[in-house]
Structure formats: C-alpha cells, structure tokens
Amino acid sequence: MTPAYDEAWFASRATPGVRGLRAYDPGHDVVALRARHGAALAELGSNENPYGPSPRARRAMQDALELAHRYPDPRGAALKHALASLHGIDAGSIVLGNGSHELLMLLAQVFAGPGDAVAYPRYGFAVFALAAQAAGALAQVAAALLSQGPMPHGHDLEALRGVIDDRTRLVYLANPNNPTGTWLEHDALDAFLDDVPAEVLVVVDEAYAELADAPGYRSMLPRVPRRPNLVVTRTFSKAYGLAGLRCGYAVAAPGLVAVMERVRESFNVNGPALAACAAAVQDQPWVERVRAENSRQRDALAGALRARGLGVGPSQTNFLLVEFGDATPEVEARLLERGVVLRPMAGYGLGRYSRITVGTADENARLLRALDKVRA
Ligand SMILES: Cc1ncc(COP(=O)(O)O)c(C=O)c1O
Known part of the structure; x- marks a missing residue:
C-alpha cells in the first residue's frame, strides 16, 4: 500500500x-x-527591545550589505574579538549561534541523547524542554518554588539538584528566567554549581543579564574559566535590540567550544549580524x-x-x-x-x-x- x-x-x-x-x-x-x-500596534508579546540597536550597529549592518554576495566569516573573528575584550575572556571560549536558541538546541544535540537525561526547572524557558526532547533524552523537570510571595514560580535550586542523577548530562536554567522574570542570587547559584557533579554540564541562560540590576544579581560569566562544566549563553536579541538579526553566543571551556564547533553550521551567523553585533558590543x-x-x-x-x-x-x-x-x-x-x-x-x-x-x-x-x- x-x-x-x-x-x-x-x-x-x-x-x-x-x-x-x-x-x-x-x-x-x-x-x-x-x-x-x-x-x-503595541507589540508587547515577544520581549523585544523597543529602543532598537545602537546607531553604530545600524551603520555597521548597512555597510555589511555591500558584501551580501560573499559568505560571512565562518569564524566570526571580529565579533569574538569584541566579546573577548568586553568580558575579559579568551576568544577560544566563545561559540556563536543563530540566536542563543540555536546554541541551546545544539548543546543538547551534542551532549545528550537517548538513554541520557536533561534537567531543567518547571516554568523554565520553553526551549529547554524542546532541546531535551529533540535530542531524544529523558526530561528531568524540577518543581518550581512555592513560597516566593504572590508569584510562586521561581527556580527552586534544591529541587533542581534533587532531580539530577547519574543519567543527567545537562542542566538548563535561565537567570533571569523567562517567562517568570524571576532571578537567582549569585551566591545561591554559585553554591548550586559547587554541588552539581563535575561531569554534569550546567547551562546558565543569561538572555536578560544585561537588563538585570538587582543588587544580588551577578552574571556567571566570570566563573567560566574556573568551572569547566559551566556554559553561559547570551543573546543580542534583548538589551542590544537586535532580535531580527538572530545572533547569540555561548561562553565555555575551549574544549567544549571545540566540540560544539564540530556540528555548528559554518555560516550560521550572517554577515550583517556579525558586523552589527561587533559594533553593538563596542557601544556599551x-x-x-x-x-x-x-x-x-x-x-x-x-x-x-x-x-x-x-x-x-x-x-x-x-x-x-x-x-x-x-x-x-x-x-x-x-x-x-x-x-x-x-x-x-x-x-x-x-x-x-x-x-x-x-x-x-x-x-x-x-x-x-x-x-x-x-x-x-
Ligand atoms: C530565556 C531566554 N533564552 C533564550 C532566548 C532566545 O533568544 P535568541 O534566540 O533570540 O537569542 C530567549 C528569547 O526570548 C529567552 O527568553
């Protein structure tokens, strides 16, 4: 038939x-x-930046259109260089993505498969579940906080630690988190990272980090050189106002980056995006x-x-x-x-x-x- x-x-x-x-x-x-x-129309559904990008980024993307007939730099060297100097890290610890969404998916594709497990919190960013499922891994979903004032949906690190077992390859959490808006205090997250087995990778999605200004909030980026199992993802879609160009990055141990590079599509970030993001980084x-x-x-x-x-x-x-x-x-x-x-x-x-x-x-x-x- x-x-x-x-x-x-x-x-x-x-x-x-x-x-x-x-x-x-x-x-x-x-x-x-x-x-x-x-x-x-008031577009208040997608957490975009209503102020748009830096004028320097606008000019850079327009100039880059002159080279639209050429492939972009597959290494994204200029953007990595700008990011390395912004964060005081090695360019070899950066992998670029077509939005951080792509990198979140790629992490599961590379590090988890059938028989493995991926842990993430309930009410965490939707892509965590998608990435785990697409990779064919088991989802270990940790309960959310029930005692945080009138909106009981923040991440519960104890519960997240509790679902991690010897099948767990990858842990995702977002700080600050979408869709709850909640955040974790730096010291609490640091203690959680101490507690996670060293061979389990922890992905801290910091898509909103540049917008956070609470006294207890600090990025985990400076921790990456001393924590080889930590991956921090960032995006140009929010504070940088470049959601339409689709560019994000992950910072991790150079060895982890090298393995991700094996499956990253060579030209995943387009030329205008690379140029605009490099210029945007330089306009803090x-x-x-x-x-x-x-x-x-x-x-x-x-x-x-x-x-x-x-x-x-x-x-x-x-x-x-x-x-x-x-x-x-x-x-x-x-x-x-x-x-x-x-x-x-x-x-x-x-x-x-x-x-x-x-x-x-x-x-x-x-x-x-x-x-x-x-x-x-
Ligand atoms: C927590 C979080 N992570 C990642 C992303 C993905 O961002 P992008 O793929 O545009 O970099 C978003 C987008 O809304 C988000 O809210």
Whole structure:
C-alpha cells in the first residue's frame, strides 16, 4: 500500500525525539496585526527591545550589505574579538549561534541523547524542554518554588539538584528566567554549581543579564574559566535590540567550544549580524541607557498594574508576569482587538497569567488605557 505521505507518516519516520514534538507556536500573526493596526500596534508579546540597536550597529549592518554576495566569516573573528575584550575572556571560549536558541538546541544535540537525561526547572524557558526532547533524552523537570510571595514560580535550586542523577548530562536554567522574570542570587547559584557533579554540564541562560540590576544579581560569566562544566549563553536579541538579526553566543571551556564547533553550521551567523553585533558590543553606553530606561519603565508599569489590583511578579527582565486569573483569555483577546499584543501563558501551564513586555512610556500608557477600558 502507498503511504499517505502526511504529517503522521513522516513523523513515524522521524527520530524518536522528534516524533513527539510540536512545531513552535508563534502565538499571533504579527504581520497581519501590523497591517491592521499600523503604528498604533503595541507589540508587547515577544520581549523585544523597543529602543532598537545602537546607531553604530545600524551603520555597521548597512555597510555589511555591500558584501551580501560573499559568505560571512565562518569564524566570526571580529565579533569574538569584541566579546573577548568586553568580558575579559579568551576568544577560544566563545561559540556563536543563530540566536542563543540555536546554541541551546545544539548543546543538547551534542551532549545528550537517548538513554541520557536533561534537567531543567518547571516554568523554565520553553526551549529547554524542546532541546531535551529533540535530542531524544529523558526530561528531568524540577518543581518550581512555592513560597516566593504572590508569584510562586521561581527556580527552586534544591529541587533542581534533587532531580539530577547519574543519567543527567545537562542542566538548563535561565537567570533571569523567562517567562517568570524571576532571578537567582549569585551566591545561591554559585553554591548550586559547587554541588552539581563535575561531569554534569550546567547551562546558565543569561538572555536578560544585561537588563538585570538587582543588587544580588551577578552574571556567571566570570566563573567560566574556573568551572569547566559551566556554559553561559547570551543573546543580542534583548538589551542590544537586535532580535531580527538572530545572533547569540555561548561562553565555555575551549574544549567544549571545540566540540560544539564540530556540528555548528559554518555560516550560521550572517554577515550583517556579525558586523552589527561587533559594533553593538563596542557601544556599551547604549546598553546602559537601555537598561536604565527599561528599569524605569518596568517599575512604573508594575506599579500601575499593582495599583489596579493585579498580581505582578518580581522581574529583572524586560517583561512582567501578570495575573488576570479566570479573565485572562478574555483580557488578552479584547486587548488584541485594541492593538495591544500580550503573550498568552497557557502553553507553559500558567493560563491565569499573561506575560507583558515592558514597552516605551508611550506603549505602556496605551496598554494601561486599553486595559482600563477592557476591565471596566
Ligand atoms: C530565556 C531566554 N533564552 C533564550 C532566548 C532566545 O533568544 P535568541 O534566540 O533570540 O537569542 C530567549 C528569547 O526570548 C529567552 O527568553
């Protein structure tokens, strides 16, 4: 009999990990929403940076278009050099990715397979589960914190340590975390790293690190040279305002980087992205301005939402997790009608909450005005 050649048939031919996967759900058709609402659309669903990139990065990407007919530098040497000098590390400890998403997936592909396990916290970044499953590894999901004030979703390091066993190859956690916005104190995370068996790799996803300014928060990047089982991932999609160019990086022991390089697609980061990111790294005052403005707007928005009686989680990112309770789907749908896009959280098992990106002062004001009408 001729096969049906439909999705079910092809899935049956896929590797066991891929068989059970579902494709990424983008949530909304933002292209259609932009066409409908134009400049009035408040895009608060994807944790992008509303201020965009440094002007130096814009110029660099435009100049790089002159070389669009050439392959980009497969080693990304100029960008690695800029990052090495920013962080005071060796360029050989950096691997570049087409977004940090690619690197998170690659880490599982390289270091975990069928018979291995990958540990990560409940309400951790969605890609952790995807990476483990696509690699065909067993997922070890640690319970979330239940005692952190009104928003009980932060990472519980004790629970995470508890799920690690001799099958565990890789541990993922994000600090600060998406979608909760919560963060871990540096000393607590350092103690956790001390406690993890030395042969288990720990990936600390720091996509929002440049936006964090809490006194107890510190990046794990300076720890990498002394912790060969630690991998830190960063992205240009958030504080640097370059989400559309797709570029991220991982910092790890040079030996680990060398193994990742065996499977990294040679030209995974395109020329304009390499040029723009190298220029962006050299404009740290821009990043500082973004961080300061984001913190100001985050505090103001959180205050305004709390003043309306809503539960708002603590956040060291550019988004807030907000509790609308039973009304969540209706609030989201009615805001969307008014051109305000939020991120529904049902896919994370947090259906009583919405994730709201902190926008500009003007976007946040539009959100609040629309919210008042919707909830009246
Ligand atoms: C915690 C976290 N890690 C990684 C990423 C992926 O970022 P990118 O692939 O754009 O570098 C995101 C994106 O939202 C994120 O929230």
